Amino acid sequence: MPHFFTEEHEAFRKSVRNWVEKELAPHALEWDRAGIFPREIFKQAGELGFLGIHHDPAYGGSGLDYWYVTAFCEELVRSRNAGVNMALLVQSQMATPIINDIGTDEQKREFLAPALAGEKIAALGVSEPGAGSDVAGIKTTAKRVGDDYVINGSKMWITNGTRADFITLAVRTGSEGFGGVSLLTFPTDVKGFGVSKKLDKVGNLSSDTAILYFEDCKVPVRYLLGEENEGFYHVMVNFQGERLVAALLATATMDLMLQDALQYGNERQAFGKPLNKFQVWRHKFVEHLTSLEAAKRLAYHAVELFDGKENPVKEISMAKLFAGDLAQRVAYDCQQFYGGMGYIEETHVARAWRDVRLLTIGGGTSEVMKEIISKLVGL
Amino acid sequence: MLFPMKILVTAKRVEDPESKIKVKPDGTGIVPEGLKYKINPFDEIAVEEALRLVAKHKGETVVVSIGGKEVHEQLRHAMAMGVDRAVWVNHTGPLDQMAIAGLLKKVCEKEKPDMAILGKQSIDDDQNQVGQYMAEWLGWGQATFASKHESLDSDAEKSKTPALVVGADGKTVKVVREVDGGLGTVECTLPAVVTTDLRLNQPRYAPLPGIMKAKSKPIEELTPAGLGVDVAPKLTVLKMSAPAPRKAGIKVPDVATLMQKLKTEAKVI
Ligand SMILES: Cc1cc2nc3c(=O)[nH]c(=O)nc-3n(C[C@H](O)[C@H](O)[C@H](O)COP(=O)(O)OP(=O)(O)OC[C@H]3O[C@@H](n4cnc5c(N)ncnc54)[C@H](O)[C@@H]3O)c2cc1C
Numbered sequence: 001m002p003h004f005f006t007e008e009h010e011a012f013r014k015s016v017r018n019w020v021e022k023e024l025a026p027h028a029l030e031w032d033r034a035g036i037f038p039r040e041i042f043k044q045a046g047e048l049g050f051l052g053i054h055h056d057p058a059y060g061g062s063g064l065d066y067w068y069v070t071a072f073c074e075e076l077v078r079s080r081n082a083g084v085n086m087a088l089l090v091q092s093q094m095a096t097p098i099i100n101d102i103g104t105d106e107q108k109r110e111f112l113a114p115a116l117a118g119e120k121i122a123a124l125g126v127s128e129p130g131a132g133s134d135v136a137g138i139k140t141t142a143k144r145v146g147d148d149y150v151i152n153g154s155k156m157w158i159t160n161g162t163r164a165d166f167i168t169l170a171v172r173t174g175s176e177g178f179g180g181v182s183l184l185t186f187p188t189d190v191k192g193f194g195v196s197k198k199l200d201k202v203g204n205l206s207s208d209t210a211i212l213y214f215e216d217c218k219v220p221v222r223y224l225l226g227e228e229n230e231g232f233y234h235v236m237v238n239f240q241g242e243r244l245v246a247a248l249l250a251t252a253t254m255d256l257m258l259q260d261a262l263q264y265g266n267e268r269q270a271f272g273k274p275l276n277k278f279q280v281w282r283h284k285f286v287e288h289l290t291s292l293e294a295a296k297r298l299a300y301h302a303v304e305l306f307d308g309k310e311n312p313v314k315e316i317s318m319a320k321l322f323a324g325d326l327a328q329r330v331a332y333d334c335q336q337f338y339g340g341m342g343y344i345e346e347t348h349v350a351r352a353w354r355d356v357r358l359l360t361i362g363g364g365t366s367e368v369m370k371e372i373i374s375k376l377v378g379l
Numbered sequence: 380m381l382f383p384m385k386i387l388v389t390a391k392r393v394e395d396p397e398s399k400i401k402v403k404p405d406g407t408g409i410v411p412e413g414l415k416y417k418i419n420p421f422d423e424i425a426v427e428e429a430l431r432l433v434a435k436h437k438g439e440t441v442v443v444s445i446g447g448k449e450v451h452e453q454l455r456h457a458m459a460m461g462v463d464r465a466v467w468v469n470h471t472g473p474l475d476q477m478a479i480a481g482l483l484k485k486v487c488e489k490e491k492p493d494m495a496i497l498g499k500q501s502i503d504d505d506q507n508q509v510g511q512y513m514a515e516w517l518g519w520g521q522a523t524f525a526s527k528h529e530s531l532d533s534d535a536e537k538s539k540t541p542a543l544v545v546g547a548d549g550k551t552v553k554v555v556r557e558v559d560g561g562l563g564t565v566e567c568t569l570p571a572v573v574t575t576d577l578r579l580n581q582p583r584y585a586p587l588p589g590i591m592k593a594k595s596k597p598i599e600e601l602t603p604a605g606l607g608v609d610v611a612p613k614l615t616v617l618k619m620s621a622p623a624p625r626k627a628g629i630k631v632p633d634v635a636t637l638m639q640k641l642k643t644e645a646k647v648i
Contacts, residue, residue: 007452007455008590008591008594011452011455011456011459011585011590011593012587012590014417014456014585015459015584015585015586015587015590018584018585019584047586048584048586048587049586049587049588049589050587053587062587062588062591064587064591068587
C-alpha cells in the first residue's frame with residue numbers, strides 16, 4: 001500500500017468496489033445496449049458520498065484529499081462500463097468543481113448541493129460544433145438584458161446532455177477570444193433550451209452525449225459564476241481535474257485489461273499450452289506492465305502535486321498524454337490476445353478497446369496536450 | 380410508543396472468498412499469502428438488521444469482534460455502516476466455538492443488550508454453533524436463521540424496514556426463520572439471541588461520510604483474561620485438506636438408466 005493511501009482510503013476503496021461490483025458491473029452489457037443507464041445510479045452514488053469526495057462539506061461534500069478521488073477512479077473502472085464512469089465523473093469532477101470553487105452560496109445551494117446528493121444531474125457545456133480544442137473560439141452568446149442574460153447558440157458532445165438538470169455553461173459575454181468568455185449555471189427547464197440530438201457514438205455507449213440548442217434562453221444574472229469575462233481561466237483550471245481523472249481512468253482501465261488478459265492466457269490453450277507460455281506474448285505483456293507502472297507513477301506524481309494545491313499543468317498534461325496513448329496499444333494487444341473472443345461484445349476488452357479511444361480525444365486531445373507541454377518547456 | 384433497543388452485533392474477520400484460498404501442503408492451515416479479508420457476510424446482515432431496528436426504535440448498537448489488532452478493520456467497517464461503538468476482545472491464536480461463545484456471553488453480561496444479533500455461521504469454518512451456545516449459557520431465548528417473507532426486491536426491503544418485530548411492550552421479538560421446507564415464526568422473550576440467514580436483508584454500503592465518522596468512534600479493548608474466560612481450545616484441528624476435485628459428469632441416455640445408476644452406483648435412492 002503506497003503511503004498516500006491510508007486505512008481510511010482503503011476502507012473507502014473497498015466500499016466503492018463493493019458498490020461497483022454489485023450495482024454496476026452486472027448491468028454493464030445491458031446498459032451499453034440500451035444506450036443509457038438508470039438515473040437512480042446518480043442517486044445511489046450521491047447517497048454514498050461518492051459524488052462529493054473533495055467538495056465543501058457545507059454543501060454535502062466530504063472535503064477530502066485527491067487520493068480518495070484516485071481510489072474512486074481506480075475502483076469505478078470495475079463497472080466495466082466506461083459510459084457510467086464518464087457520466088458519474090462529469091457530475092463529480094467536471095461540472096461541479098467550478099461551482100464549488102467560485103460559486104455563490106445561492107448557486108451552491110441551488111446547484112451544487114443537489115448535484116452532490118445525486119438528485120440533480122449536471123453537465124459541463126464548453127464544446128461547440130465549431131470549437132472543441134479551441135475553447136476561446138466558442139460562439140454561444142449571453143447578452144445582458146436588464147437583470148438577465150439572454151443565451152443563443154449551441155453546444156456539442158455534451159455528456160449527460162439529454163437528461164441534465166443543469167449545465168455549467170461556457171458562453172461569450174464579451175469580445176472575441178479568451179477574454180470574452182464567461183461561465184453560468186444554466187437550469188435546463190428554461191424556455192428555449194432543447195436537445196437537438198442524442199449522438200450515436202463509437203464507445204462509452206451507456207452515456208448520453210448530445211447536441212444542445214439555446215434560443216433566447218433567459219437566466220438571471222445571479223447565475224453568473226465568478227466574474228464576467230473571466231470564464232476562460234476557470235475552464236482551463238477545471239480542465240486540470242478533468243485530465244487528471246482521465247489519466248487515472250486510463251491507468252486503471254489498462255490495469256484491469258491486463259489482469260483479465262493474463263488470467264485468460266492462463267486458461268486458454270493453443271498448440272498444447274496456455275497462451276501465457278508463448279514468449280512473444282509474455283514479452284509484450286511485460287512491456288505493457290512496465291509502461292503501465294510508469295504511467296501510474298506519473299499520474300500519482302501529478303495527483304500529489306495537485307493535492308498540494310499546486311497547479312501542475314505540465315505533469316497533468318503529460319500524465320494524460322502518456323496514459324491515453326498507452327491505453328490504445330494495451331487495448332489493441334489485449335484484444336488481439338483474446339482472438340475471436342476479443343471481437344465479441346460479451347468480452348470486456350472488446351468494449352474497452354472502443355471505449356479507450358476517447359482517452360486521446362476527450363477533455364483535450366493528445367495533440368493539444370503536446371501543444372500545452374511545448375509552451376511549458378519553452379519550445 | 381416504541382421502546383429504545385440496545386443491540387449487540389458481531390463482526391468476525393474472515394477470508395474473502397474472492398481471494399484464492401489454498402490449503403498448506405502439510406495440512407496445518409491455509410496459505411496466508413495473498414489473502415484478503417472481509418467481515419463475515421452473515422455478520423454484515425446482522426449489522427444491517429440492528430441498524431434498521433435502532434433507526435425505528437432508537438437506542439444503541441455495539442459491535443464485537445475477537446482477534447488481533449487486524450479485526451479493527453471489521454469493527455470500523457461496521458461503524459462506517461452506522462454502528463455506534465465497538466468492543467474488541469484482543470486475542471491471537473486459535474479459538475473454538477465454545478471459547479467464542481464464552482467470550483461473547485461475558486461481553487453480553489457486561490453490555491446487557493436487549494438483543495444480540497449474530498451471523499448464523501461464519502463463512503470460514505461454517506460451524507453454525509456460537510449463537511446457540513451463547514443463548515443456552517446466558518439462559519436467553521434464541522431464534523436462529525432469521526429470514527423474512529418479503530423478497531430482497533420488495534418495497535419493505537427497499538424502505539429498510541426491519542424484519543425482526545419487537546412487541547409493543549418491548550419485551551418480545553417475533554422472528555421469521557428459515558426451516559426445512561419453508562419459513563416458520565417464533566416469538567422470544569427479550570433479551571434474546573438472533574442469528575441471521577442470507578435472505579434477511581441486503582446490507583447497506585458503507586458511505587464515505589460514515590467511513591470518516593467511524594475513525595473517531597470508540598473501540599473498547601477487553602481480553603479473555605480480563606473477562607475471566609478460559610479460551611484453551613477443547614477442539615483441535617488435526618488436518619486440513621481441500622475437497623477432492625469434482626469428477627466430470629456423465630450423460631445418461633434415459634431416465635431408466637439414471638434411476639438405475641442412482642440406486643446401484645451413487646446409492647442415494
Ligand atoms: C464522448 C465525448 C464526450 C464529450 N463530453 C464533453 C462534455 O461533456 N462537455 C464538453 O464541453 N465537451 C465534451 N466533449 C468534447 C471534447 O472535449 C472535444 O471533442 C475535444 O476537446 C476535441 O475537440 P474537437 O472535437 O472540436 O476537435 P478539433 O479541435 O476539431 O480537433 C481536430 C483534430 O485537430 C487536432 N488539433 C486541434 N488543435 C490542434 C493544434 N493546435 N495543434 C495540432 N493539432 C490540433 C486535434 O488534436 C484533433 O486531432 C466530448 C467529446 C466526446 C467525443
